[in-house]
Amino acid sequence: MRSVGVEEELLLVDARTGRPRNLASEVIRAAGARDARSPAPSDDRGGSLGHELHRTQVETDTPPVESLPALDHALRAWRERTRTAALEVGARVLASGTSPLAGDSAVERSSRYDAMRQRYGLMIAEQLVCGCHVHVDVSGPDEGVAVLDRIRTWVPLLLAVSANSPWAQSVDTAFESYRHPMQMRWPSAGPTPVLGSPDAYRRYVEAMLATGVPLDEAMVYTDARLSAQHPTVEIRTADVCLDVRDAVLVAALARALVETAAREAEEGRGPDDVPAPLLRLAGWKAGRHGMTGELVHPPTGTSRPAADVMETLLDHVGDALRDAGDHDHVAQGIARLLEEGTGARRQRELLGAADPDDDEALGRAVVALCRITAGEQPSPAS
Template sequence: MRAMGVEEELLLVDPTTGAPTSRAAEVLRAAAVREERDPAPATEKGGSLGHELQKSQVETDTPPETSLAKLEEALRAWRERTRVSALEVGARVLATGTSPLEGGTSHLRTPRFDAMAARYGLTLAEQLTCGCHVHVDVADDDEGVAVLDRIRVWLPVLLALSANSPWTSGVDTAYESYRSQMMVRWPSSGPTPVFGSVKAYRAHVQAMLDTEVLLDEGMVYSDARVSAQHPTVEVRAADVCLDVRDTVLVAALSRALVETAAGEWADGRPAPAAEVPVLRLATWQAGRYGLDGQLVDPTSCHPKPAREVLDAMLEHVDDALGAYGDRELVHAGVDRLFAEGTGSVRQRALLAEHDPATVVSQLARITAGEE
């Protein structure tokens, strides 16, 4: 069975004002002290809590798991460890793709991030976004590249499911995922072409590096990529999810897409030939409307109601979901999202009833699994 691990980028906010607060270093120190006196439970072994680009962010990383139940346990455990550590230093934790309220923040001072700040200026300074990255095991780079070629048309659908960044710095953006709009400011972001081989993939990456626009391979911010450190495909399209159950859903669908794509490659079935500009448009549509409207159908590249596109995805990965025993959970998760709304829908509903500071407090409770 393919294992999967999840990285969640989380926002740190002031508990009174709800604005971003640059206390990541303090949170990590508190977590380290807590680890010394209260060693991590089994659900956290192999995972981590670390820095991210901005000082008002941290990133959790679960251990690889084959069971969705164990993955959910690990996600909740790492969110809880982060929450407790943040409270100790006067901060709260939000799982949101962008910061609801305006507030000062600055990047973590490392040689790499300093070099990025010097080169990319305001793009880096304003890049306070939180994503969800799912690593799924692959046999080798050959299988990994074959998977990239076949899952790329479905990644906008994962974005729509996870949409959780409707407002930023106190402004309603009109997007369900404004994080996806902020990400396209990076010169290496977005969908990839069909490669057909590891050689072509490596040539693609090297050509990007040869321009010297990017600092290093770690800045290849494509929607999915072959990991340079692990034998995995890293699916990077999703917003961080407000509700852990949505994170598990994104992970389950990511694994099912990888499993299905690997099987298609093994059977000699060609990759879908959708052009990169069309996939960019599909990603924009998913970020703008989420599940509330139409998505671009991966097969026809024409607009269809979001529910029809989701049902097509479920049919596409049905064998993989059945093989892993994930079918019931995934179908229930999709039904729940259409009934209750994505994280973005829930954020806007809260804002319609409460002042922004109260909304941030509510979001922190949902992040922690308290509501």
């Protein structure tokens, strides 16, 4: 069984107005003090809470686990730790790919972030986005690159499943994931070409760095990449999910894609060498429509209804899901999203019901989203 871990970027918003608050340092200190007073139970240890690009964000990461229930537990535990620390300083935690409401968001001060600000200018100030990054265990660089080459056509579907950023800066963007086009503003973002070997992967990364555009290797923001710290493939395309259940679903699908790709490579089946510009179009379509319209069907490259494409995805990774004992869980999760909608639908239900000229009503809607982030399920009218 391949282990899987998840990093979640979370927003800090005012507990009353729902607007971004620059309180990352205060929340991290409060969480550390709370942990010092009451250490977590042994089965809740592992993972971390840290800074992100903006002071209105924090990032959690889970320890690597093998079962979906263990991952669900770890994600909820870290959201709860962050929530309780945020409440101590007058904030709430929101899992959203973008900030639904406008507000002042300052960039963290560090030598690296200062260098990024100097290089990228206004883009850094505007780049308030939150993703869900899934790490899946691989045996080494050879298997890792073989996996990257074979999952690239399927990765946009994880964005569709996770879509959770329809509102940004007090505007309904018409996208299910507006985070995606914002993320694609990074010059190093997007799909990789088929590379074939660890040496070719290394040459590709070094060629990007040689341009002087990415600040360092950590800024190679491709849809999926080899982790520099761990023997994992890191899949970075998903929005942070409003509902923990959706984050677990994304992780289960990511693991199944990795396992399926590794088996294909072992069997000598080559990757589909789809040009990267076409994969960018598939990603754009997933961000625009999520699960509400049509997606690009990976085997054919044509536009098909989301339900049909998800059925193809389940067929593609079916053996890996069954071997992991995850098939029923994933099939039920996809059926739930097709019927009930992703986080983007919940955001539109709550924010769309509020008077756009009533700041207090919009704030209440965002606070309701914070309660869903914490594991509660308020009705659209709350």
